[in-house]
Amino acid sequence: MARPLPQDVKHVVSIGGGPIGAGWAAHFLARGYDVTGYLHAMPEEAVYRKILDTAWLSLEQLGLAEGASRERLRLTDNLEDAVRTADFVQESAPERLDLKQALYAKLGTLVPEGVVISSSTSGFMMTDIQMLCPTPERTVIGHPFNPPYLLPLVEIIGGKKTSPDAVEWARDFYAHAGKAPLVMKKEIPGFVATRLQEAIWREALHMVANGEATPEDIDIALMNGPAPRLAIQGQCMAFHVACGEGGMATNLDQFGPALKLPWTRLQAPELTKELRDRMVDGCDAIAAGRHFEEMAAERDRAIVGILKAVKAARAGGV
Incomplete structure (x- = not known):
């Protein structure tokens, strides 16, 4: 298989134009990856970039990895083009099982051989999502907590047709990418x-x-x-x-x-x-009349402060 080592991943594909898909893109950009964002339609780009604007303010406060740049983001509405050179795929399509199954039927062929495909789903099990996928052995759940560019948790589990090595690879990759991976003991609705x-x-x-x-x-x-x-x-x-x-x-x-x-x-x-x-x-x-963007920015500023304080406390700094 052509799967790279977790530490050798260079190009991440984030599928989905909503807060989770754009949030994942922001996280990977801040960690120094080349990121391709797949949108269902290019008019979604304006909202996508607003989410990125909000995320980047907090990510800069937390500290960017060497080489991190928003210029390393490419957006497209061509799925085949998006995943052609992917080293890892994070799928955050809308929460509809039929839509995800149809998407994985395509991804199973389009994504380079062996490359892990991970779903951000918050409700479905991978056994159901991978049902129509021609290469289900490399599909896993990688469920984040919102906002994914700030909260470290990623819950990982495979489906009945997932190879154990794909789960292990995903765990190692997320850890290398600055996340706190939790590999679940078994498939359960809603995760932990x-x-x-x-x-x-x-x-x-x-x-x-x-x-x-x-x-x-x-x-x-x-x-x-x-x-x-x-x-x-x-x-x-x-x-x-x-x-x-x-x-x-x-x-x-x-x-x-x-x-x-x-x-x-x-x-x-x-x-x-x-x-x-x-x-x-x-x-x-x-x-009290505040707009979503204002409240999200306020939330993120506070989370950044909490993350910094927790890091200092655990290191004995406070």
């Missing part, structure tokens, strides 16, 4: 981080539906409660350390029995029009 996020989302929707809290209340509680701690310690270690010398054993032995009800009492709430409107109105109130 999204499932944890969905649990918070489920509880939030219930509280809004029952009039127990507003969207603003929920965000205040998260931002000023568990969120800062989770940046340093994950949920498991946070509870382990919180219980002193007894650690997680104390946590589960003392509090576990009392938590059985809240662990099991709630299923997904029905998304009624009333709940939908409460969520929309609540988020509009928090936004």
